[in-house]
Amino acid sequence: MSEVSVNQMRNTVRKISVDQIRDxxxxxxxxxCYNLPEDIVEGFHKARESEQSPLGRSIIDQLIENAQLAAxxxxxxxxxxxxxxxxxxxxxxxxxxGGSFEEAIHxxxxxxxxxxYLRNSxxxxxxxxxxxxxxxxxxxxxxxxAGNQIKLTVLPKGxxxxxxxxxxxxxxxxxxxxxxxxxxxxxxxxxxxxxxxxVVGVGIGGSFDKVTEIAKKAVLRxxxxxxxxxxxxxxxxxxxxxxxxxxxxxxxLGGTSTSLWTAVETxxxxxxxxxxxxxxxxxxARKKSCII
Amino acid sequence: xxxxxxxxxxxxxxVLHLQAGDEVFLNGVxxxxxxxxxxxxxxxxxxxxxxxxxLRNQIIFYAGPTPPKPGQVIGSIAPTTASRMDxxxxxxxxxxVKGVIGKGPRSQSVxxxxxxxxxxxxSAIGGLxxxxxxxxxxxxxxxxxxxxxxxxxxxxxxxxPVLVVYDAHGKDLYEQEIAKYRTIER
Numbered sequence: 052m053s054e055v056s057v058n059q060m061r062n063t064v065r066k067i068s069v070d071q072i073r074d075x076x077x078x079x080x081x082x083x084c085y086n087l088p089e090d091i092v093e094g095f096h097k098a099r100e101s102e103q104s105p106l107g108r109s110i111i112d113q114l115i116e117n118a119q120l121a122a123x124x125x126x127x128x129x130x131x132x133x134x135x136x137x138x139x140x141x142x143x144x145x146x147x148x149g150g151s152f153e154e155a156i157h158x159x160x161x162x163x164x165x166x167x168y169l170r171n172s173x174x175x176x177x178x179x180x181x182x183x184x185x186x187x188x189x190x191x192x193x194x195x196x197a198g199n200q201i202k203l204t205v206l207p208k209g210x211x212x213x214x215x216x217x218x219x220x221x222x223x224x225x226x227x228x229x230x231x232x233x234x235x236x237x238x239x240x241x242x243x244x245x246x247x248x249x250v251v252g253v254g255i256g257g258s259f260d261k262v263t264e265i266a267k268k269a270v271l272r273x274x275x276x277x278x279x280x281x282x283x284x285x286x287x288x289x290x291x292x293x294x295x296x297x298x299x300x301x302x303x304l305g306g307t308s309t310s311l312w313t314a315v316e317t318x319x320x321x322x323x324x325x326x327x328x329x330x331x332x333x334x335x336a337r338k339k340s341c342i343i
Numbered sequence: 344x345x346x347x348x349x350x351x352x353x354x355x356x357x358v359l360h361l362q363a364g365d366e367v368f369l370n371g372v373x374x375x376x377x378x379x380x381x382x383x384x385x386x387x388x389x390x391x392x393x394x395x396x397x398l399r400n401q402i403i404f405y406a407g408p409t410p411p412k413p414g415q416v417i418g419s420i421a422p423t424t425a426s427r428m429d430x431x432x433x434x435x436x437x438x439x440v441k442g443v444i445g446k447g448p449r450s451q452s453v454x455x456x457x458x459x460x461x462x463x464x465x466s467a468i469g470g471l472x473x474x475x476x477x478x479x480x481x482x483x484x485x486x487x488x489x490x491x492x493x494x495x496x497x498x499x500x501x502x503x504p505v506l507v508v509y510d511a512h513g514k515d516l517y518e519q520e521i522a523k524y525r526t527i528e529r
Contacts (some may be wrong), residue, residue, distance in 0.1 A: 054510075055414065062345070074504060103524060104520065104523070104524055106520065107524075110468055113468055113470070113471055113474065114470070114471065116474060117470070117471050117472070117473050117474045120473045120474055120477075121419070121472075124473070126418070126419055126473045126476075127409045127418065127419040127472060127473065128419070128470065128472065128473060129419065129421065129469075129470040129472045130406065130407065130408050130409050130418065130419040130420045130421055130472040131407075131423070131470075131472075168409055168410045168411070168418060169409055169410075170407065170408070170409040170410065170418070170492050171491065171492060172407075173448045175374070180379070182490075182492070182493075184491060193349040209470075210423075211423060211424040211446075211447075211469065216422070235529065239529070242447065242448050242521075243446065243447040243448050243466075243517060244424045244426055244446075244447035244448065245447075246424075246446065246447075246469040246470055267518045284479070293527055295519075296526045296527035297525060297527060298520075298521040298522065298523070298524035298525030298526070298527075299521055300521065300524055302446065302447075302466070302468055302469060302521070303447055303448060303517055304466070304506070304508075304516065304517065304520050304521075305517075305519075305520025305521045305522075305523055306524050306525050307524055308522075328493075333469070333470060334470055335470045
């Protein structure tokens with residue numbers, strides 16, 4: 052390496068300690084669980100205006116009141132404080148100091164759930180089913196990006212709606228109509244079990260693993276923001292409209308607000324394949340980010 | 344759809360009087376039990392052993408609260424998805440449980456069990472956890488403490504708001520209400 056490039060590296064590389072990562076994750080955990088994001092609360096208000104069922108309107112009113120109470124008194128909006136999904140965008144010019152990056156995130160989850168009085172909802176072994184009592188392990192998605200910062204996003208994912216999510220390989224020829232049918236089938240099978248009004252994240256393309264990851268990423272997109280590609284934005288509009296015609300409504304007790312928002316993310320895929328994933332997010336659509 | 348105030352435990356008269364769609368405010372003792380506790384209950388019932396607490400005529404609330412902060416009676420609490428208890432509920436009704444509180448639709452076998460055993464499926468609003476915890480006056484773990492958030496708790500509730508979703512006459516509020524707003528043919 053030449054002397055110039057070594058100097059450039061010295062100028063740009065930033066040291067971030069595992070303690071800072073741990074503390075940031077901890078704070079994000081409880082902040083996410085106490086404060087529903089603004090875009091979701093706005094979504095409730097919009098749904099309240101258009102909802103045709105009196106019972107549905109009453110349910111949405113109570114959700115709005117619950118969000119206010121939780122935020123004002125620093126209490127969890129929902130008792131299911133979830134499986135902790137963490138999206139990390141790590142700048143390639145960051146030097147992580149003092150230990151393991153992933154362990155720092157798990158340690159942050161432990162700290163956040165204990166100090167924030169959040170529910171421990173994770174069993175260590177899926178078959179033996181003994182609670183780990185500290186909400187670990189979390190699920191971590193790490194992406195290496197340009198720069199010398201780390202963006203951490205915590206998504207506490209409730210079990211009821213996650214359980215209703217689904218993935219399928221369609222035939223390529225089934226195309227957009229096949230995608231719509233699978234999304235609608237999944238939403239109808241979930242009905243009130245997924246705690247509507249829901250946010251729907253749809254992944255199309257990629258591989259068996261990629262398609263579910265992008266479906267989860269779609270859930271994180273702020274509601275009201277369409278996909279930049281016009282044909283995908285059109286699909287998002289059509290899906291939202293059709294989902295809200297199913298009649299499922301708030302809590303599955305009938306109405307016109309089944310989904311607050313439906314976001315689609317896509318990825319290139321194999322010539323033989325048309326993978327589709329539907330990740331359902333209940334109305335406790337929590338997410339909180341921080342850049343360090 | 345009436346507004347009804349009920350003192351627990353439920354009597355057969357209470358049960359027969361309730362109709363799908365009724366808005367009910369519960370007062371008195373209810374019990375919290377969910378997946379892991381139900382699995383243990385069923386193992387005991389299948390072996391003709393008594394349950395560790397007497398749940399006959401009682402109401403079971405499918406839930407698992409967050410830990411209380413200092414000074415709180417209970418943390419945030421709201422119903423979990425009821426259909427996960429579908430494999431256990433007919434046997435629990437047969438044993439003598441008179442009502443359950445969960446969220447979301449249930450299987451035909453649970454609906455039938457409501458009719459056959461004179462029992463009610465109530466729904467509370469899923470995720471309404473901060474608001475609902477304010478309706479709870481006392482909370483105590485009474486058995487299966489080792490299950491942590493899934494331990495069985497006895498709650499005393501005041502005007503705890505629920506809806507009758509499946510009554511003892513075979514009516515189904517989900518089906519009835521969704522049909523009114525469905526505008527898509529599939």
